[in-house]
Amino acid sequence: MEELRVLELFSGIGGMHYALRTSQIPGTVVAAVDINTVANVVYTHNFPETRLLNNNVQKLTPRAINKLDVNTILMSPPCQPFTRVGNQRDVDDYRSDALKHLSDVVGDLTTVDKILMENVRGFEKSRAHDMYIQCLNSSGFDYREFIVSPTQLGVPNTRHRYFCIARRSRPFSFLQKDQISMELPEECRATSLEPFPVQRILEVDGSLLEAYLIKDDTLLKRAWLLDIVTSEDTNTMCFTKAYVHYCEGTGSVFTPESASVVSEVFGKAKEVRPDNVEYLKLLRSLKLRYFTPSEVARLMSFPADFSFPGETTDRQRYRLLGNSINVLVVSELIKLLCL
Numbered sequence: 406m407e408e409l410r411v412l413e414l415f416s417g418i419g420g421m422h423y424a425l426r427t428s429q430i431p432g433t434v435v436a437a438v439d440i441n442t443v444a445n446v447v448y449t450h451n452f453p454e455t456r457l458l459n460n461n462v463q464k465l466t467p468r469a470i471n472k473l474d475v476n477t478i479l480m481s482p483p484c485q486p487f488t489r490v491g492n493q494r495d496v497d498d499y500r501s502d503a504l505k506h507l508s509d510v511v512g513d514l515t516t517v518d519k520i521l522m523e524n525v526r527g528f529e530k531s532r533a534h535d536m537y538i539q540c541l542n543s544s545g546f547d548y549r550e551f552i553v554s555p556t557q558l559g560v561p562n563t564r565h566r567y568f569c570i571a572r573r574s575r576p577f578s579f580l581q582k583d584q585i586s587m588e589l590p591e592e593c594r595a596t597s598l599e600p601f602p603v604q605r606i607l608e609v610d611g612s613l614l615e616a617y618l619i620k621d622d623t624l625l626k627r628a629w630l631l632d633i634v635t636s637e638d639t640n641t642m643c644f645t646k647a648y649v650h651y652c653e654g655t656g657s658v659f660t661p662e663s664a665s666v667v668s669e670v671f672g673k674a675k676e677v678r679p680d681n682v683e684y685l686k687l688l689r690s691l692k693l694r695y696f697t698p699s700e701v702a703r704l705m706s707f708p709a710d711f712s713f714p715g716e717t718t719d720r721q722r723y724r725l726l727g728n729s730i731n732v733l734v735v736s737e738l739i740k741l742l743c744l
């Protein structure tokens with residue numbers, strides 16, 4: 406098999422780089438590009454050998470890309486123009502400009518044979534999607550599209566995302582173009598589909614955890630809105646970049662207690678008024694806490710050797726992880742891209 410020579414665009418904290426490694430497809434990341442200096446510090450901390458360009462993707466000319474002599478592009482462009490809670494301005498949002506630029510130049514990228522793109526669910530209905538697919542078609546690429554979640558590979562985290570894999574040298578022999586697949590095809594499910602429990606990703610050093618306990622104020626005002634999981638659970642909700650900053654709908658929280666204790670406590674709390682001291686006491690007894698950034702990274706299938714540099718704050722860590730990808734899901738798609 407020809408070695409992959411990868412250009413990692415919108416590289417963030419390097420989720421695509423880890424996915425390449427996890428796929429075990431022979432290859433190297435020739436260069437990575439991102440404009441976020443905080444993300445770039447994390448990237449270099451983990452991949453000091455990789456050439457990282459602190460640059461705007463829109464400034465990359467076809468000539469500059471061809472000079473890198475890469476045969477593969479792995480990319481997750483900004484998703485804000487397409488998110489459910491975003492402004493949905495689609496191609497009119499300036500954050501779509503980089504993808505528009507890439508769509509414009511893709512036909513001139515003479516060395517590039519393979520492209521993998523990740524985006525949010527909803528992208529498939531956008532004008533940016535239609536523009537991208539049209540450029541792939543007119544540049545001679547065959548492609549397959551997916552909306553899949555890590556839970557489909559047994560990972561206890563829901564994160565439905567849109568993916569498009571495209572190849573120029575030979576057509577794909579599985580699934581069909583123009584039909585978005587809601588699951589990964591049999592061909593790439595080398596990984597066990599047996600779901601594993603949250604227990605497996607928990608921090609072993611309990612002394613760290615005090616700092617992640619949910620504050621009384623949040624318990625009093627928001628306890629009923631939290632998605633609480635136990636160590637036995639085999640699913641957590643998608644972690645977004647606002648995790649911890651806002652607690653509703655941004656990711657699950659953890660209790661070391663069992664599910665039956667949780668329902669017992671909430672049953673009792675229902676009978677007590679929130680201004681009664683007993684109410685807070687009951688909720689505190691569940692020792693509810695946020696998942697730590699390392700735990701979130703593990704739920705996103707980052708390998709054990711991934712770490713954040715000491716100077717990155719927790720808030721930055723959650724933001725960066727919320728913007729990143731599930732490494733295992735992308736590694737399966739990279740295998741498909743090469744199949």
Ligand SMILES: C[S@@+](CC[C@H](N)C(=O)[O-])C[C@H]1O[C@@H](n2cnc3c(N)ncnc32)[C@H](O)[C@@H]1O
Nearest residue numbers: 415416417418420439440441461462481503729
């Ligand atoms: C969805 S995140 C990608 C995350 C990445 N795959 C990871 O694993 O962390 C999008 C990234 O694109 C970067 N970005 C946005 N617009 C850009 C542009 N015009 N040029 C370069 N990077 C850009 C952001 O800083 C952000 O890190």
